[in-house]
Amino acid sequence: MPSHYQSTTIYERTVHTLFGTFVVLALVYCVVLLSLVFSVIERKQNTIATRDLGSQVSTLETHYANQVASINDSVLTANNYIRVNSSTFAVRKDPIASYTVLYAH
Numbered sequence: 001m002p003s004h005y006q007s008t009t010i011y012e013r014t015v016h017t018l019f020g021t022f023v024v025l026a027l028v029y030c031v032v033l034l035s036l037v038f039s040v041i042e043r044k045q046n047t048i049a050t051r052d053l054g055s056q057v058s059t060l061e062t063h064y065a066n067q068v069a070s071i072n073d074s075v076l077t078a079n080n081y082i083r084v085n086s087s088t089f090a091v092r093k094d095p096i097a098s099y100t101v102l103y104a105h
Contacts, residue, residue: 073083 076083
């Protein structure tokens, strides 16, 4: 009779262990599934946000191109710019900079 009691206990332990393992694996599966669902939702939201930002960038580029296109000699004169006809310009250079620092490879 004692061996029958121990075999029932081992059988019950095995069933409880399998059931516990099943519960743990089911919880892990639910966590992974929820993580995937939220990841997909977040990715769709990021895609929509990217499209919106691309549209805003396009609008800003158009505005910038219009502003640049509107610059002419009268606008420059109104803002006190002077046309320079010679090809020599003054270049600022740090006193530390030398030919070797600037042009040596």
